[in-house]
Amino acid sequence: MSSLFPTDPDASVDRSEEAELLCIDDGRTAEILASLSSERSRAVFRHVNEEPRTATDLARELDTSVQGVTYHLDNLRDAGLIDILDTCYSEKGREMDVYGPSEQPYLVFLGTSSDEPGLRAAFKRFAHAVGPVGILFAIGGALSKVLAGDDG
Structure with a gap:
């Protein structure tokens, strides 16, 4: 017998084309870095x-409790890094939120806000040299190493 409720999520991720630049001396940056401070929160963030x-x-994929995952999901939502994208239902009919990345991408700059004009100028030069696809590969590769905890 098929379920009356959707058990498979129908969530899609729509990202903004404009990344918000966060500088190390910004309170927003501190909030985001705090929400990603543990390996478990970074793993949850990577998966969604x-x-x-x-x-x-x-919880099943990370071999941990739903309560533990929910704690990290709440922190990541509070920081604006993830959103509830959809709702589906378990086989028992329980409503479940479906989480995914927020619409707003972020670019963390490990310099102060007074360095921002120089960073923007350098980024524009970089963008003209490698093009948009090169930027996506460079940022995506660097970000995936950071999120994975790869020091190399």
Whole structure:
């Protein structure tokens, strides 16, 4: 017998084309870095960026409790890094939120806000040299190493 409620999420991720620049002396940056301070929160963030997921799916994939995952999801939502994209239902009929990355991408700059004009100028020169696809590969590769905890 098929369920009356959707058990598979129908979530899609729509990202803004404009990344918000965050400088190290910005309070918003501190909030975001604090929300990603543990390996578990970074793992939750990585997984929902790969594909939207429920807390139950994340708990199973990360071999941890739903309550533990929910704690990290709440912190990441409070920081604006993830959103609830959809709702689906478990086989038992329980409503489950589906989490995915927020619409707003961020670019963290490890310099102060007084360095921002120089950074923007350098970024424009970089953009003209490698083009938009090169920027996406450079940022995506660097970000994935940071999120994975790769020091190399």
